[in-house]
Amino acid sequence: MDNTTHFGFKDVATEDKQNLVRGVFDSVASKYDLMNDVLSFGAHRLWKRYTIASSNVKTGDKILDIAGGTGDLAIAFRKKVGESGHVILSDINAAMLGEGRKNLINKGIFGVDFVQLNAQFLPFADNTFDCVSIAFGLRNVTDKDQALAEMHRILKPGGCLLILEFSKTDSEFLKKFYDFYSFNVMPTLGDLIADDKESYQYLAESIRKHPDQETLKNMVLDAGFGFCEYHNLSGGIVALHKGIKV
Amino acid sequence: MQHFALEQALNYLIQTGAINLKPLDNKTIRFSLKDLPLDVNFICTNNRIFVVSDTSQHSDVNISLSAGVFFALFKGEDLTDLLRQDKIVIHGDVKIAQLLVDILQSVDIDLEEVLSQYTGDIVAHKAGKIAKNFKQAVQNSSNPIDTIKDGLSKLMITPVVSKLYKNKHH
Numbered sequence: 397m398d399n400t401t402h403f404g405f406k407d408v409a410t411e412d413k414q415n416l417v418r419g420v421f422d423s424v425a426s427k428y429d430l431m432n433d434v435l436s437f438g439a440h441r442l443w444k445r446y447t448i449a450s451s452n453v454k455t456g457d458k459i460l461d462i463a464g465g466t467g468d469l470a471i472a473f474r475k476k477v478g479e480s481g482h483v484i485l486s487d488i489n490a491a492m493l494g495e496g497r498k499n500l501i502n503k504g505i506f507g508v509d510f511v512q513l514n515a516q517f518l519p520f521a522d523n524t525f526d527c528v529s530i531a532f533g534l535r536n537v538t539d540k541d542q543a544l545a546e547m548h549r550i551l552k553p554g555g556c557l558l559i560l561e562f563s564k565t566d567s568e569f570l571k572k573f574y575d576f577y578s579f580n581v582m583p584t585l586g587d588l589i590a591d592d593k594e595s596y597q598y599l600a601e602s603i604r605k606h607p608d609q610e611t612l613k614n615m616v617l618d619a620g621f622g623f624c625e626y627h628n629l630s631g632g633i634v635a636l637h638k639g640i641k642v
Numbered sequence: 643m644q645h646f647a648l649e650q651a652l653n654y655l656i657q658t659g660a661i662n663l664k665p666l667d668n669k670t671i672r673f674s675l676k677d678l679p680l681d682v683n684f685i686c687t688n689n690r691i692f693v694v695s696d697t698s699q700h701s702d703v704n705i706s707l708s709a710g711v712f713f714a715l716f717k718g719e720d721l722t723d724l725l726r727q728d729k730i731v732i733h734g735d736v737k738i739a740q741l742l743v744d745i746l747q748s749v750d751i752d753l754e755e756v757l758s759q760y761t762g763d764i765v766a767h768k769a770g771k772i773a774k775n776f777k778q779a780v781q782n783s784s785n786p787i788d789t790i791k792d793g794l795s796k797l798m799i800t801p802v803v804s805k806l807y808k809n810k811h812h
Contacts, residue, residue, distance in 0.1 A: 623685060642687065
């Protein structure tokens with residue numbers, strides 16, 4: 397059995413990937429929000445806004461945000477579920493979770509729990525959550541199938557999984573522009589702003605290694621979800637997959 | 643993406659108590675338009691409705707109809723009459739179909755109010771204008787779905803404008 401996986405364009409031992417990804421996010425945590433704004437020209441805010449609007453989350457719901465980092469989705473979910481609801485912001489990376497905690501406190505958002513966890517081993521009972529979200533995190537997970545199966549397990553019947561992730565564009569023009577931008581401009585900006593070229597080189601490579609829309613849709617269905625559809629955003633540079641547990 | 647606003651509107655009504663979803667709990671109803679590429683499942687579960695384009699799975703009821711009949715149904719046309727006239731084909735429990743149609747017909751909403759929950763007042767106002775012009779536009783358009791798509795595209799683009807406007811004026 398092959399015990400290697402990809403880390404960007406490199407093949408690495410499966411057990412090493414988690415530490416390598418941790419190193420990337422330890423390095424970028426303090427500048428994560430700033431870099432997101434710069435690299436996406438602010439579009440990540442619109443993508444997340446659409447994700448929240450698509451969630452059908454209601455007052456009183458229980459939400460788990462995986463790889464929630466600096467807490468953009470958790471803040472929006474907290475407002476939607478109200479006092480009677482429950483939002484958990486989780487991340488595998490302690491530095492990112494620390495940034496998230498700081499961010500929420502600075503914004504006066506309370507009532508969100510913080511849990512450091514690995515998406516492949518979710519420490520929650522079956523049928524617990526109304527919604528599980530993961531934004532720009534799934535591509536960093538070593539065993540995506542296992543993580544998706546775990547997400548399915550902890551969702552209630554009728555619960556909704558939201559995966560916001562970089563994806564593949566069909567537009568040849570956009571693809572050429574995007575390739576140039578991500579392999580030339582992004583690492584340079586990473587170097588200038590965050591003093592970390594390698595992490596943003598990894599970001600560009602990991603996007604290319606991530607499954608395309610249809611492949612990910614089938615992975616979600618294979619994990620046990622009854623329905624899955626995706627919506628392309630910004631020409632398919634990003635896609636929102638929505639799975640429903642029946 | 644054309645079913646996004648409908649899903650939002652339905653779930654807003656559920657949240658405000660205007661719709662009782664219990665009779666349809668755990669039912670999946672498929673709506674297929676014969677003459678337009680609109681084929682969606684209404685999944686009623688966990689006290690909410692998901693409107694999804696994934697129709698690969700089994701549905702409890704299949705409703706097949708033309709675009710014209712679809713809009714007639716929304717405007718309040720009687721389902722039984724349409725069935726008698728063979729303008730609509732239902733596979734499955736007609737009572738479940740009737741319950742969903744009743745819900746869809748109850749989406750007689752103040753669109754401005756619904757959308758302001760998600761997009762802010764400025765966009766909601768624009769949506770209201772779209773809604774007011776919608777009936778006339780649908781009557782004049784050869785393809786009503788394009789009219790809906792155009793309206794929704796405007797709504798998806800303008801939130802940024804709304805936010806900037808709000809920041810400037812508050």
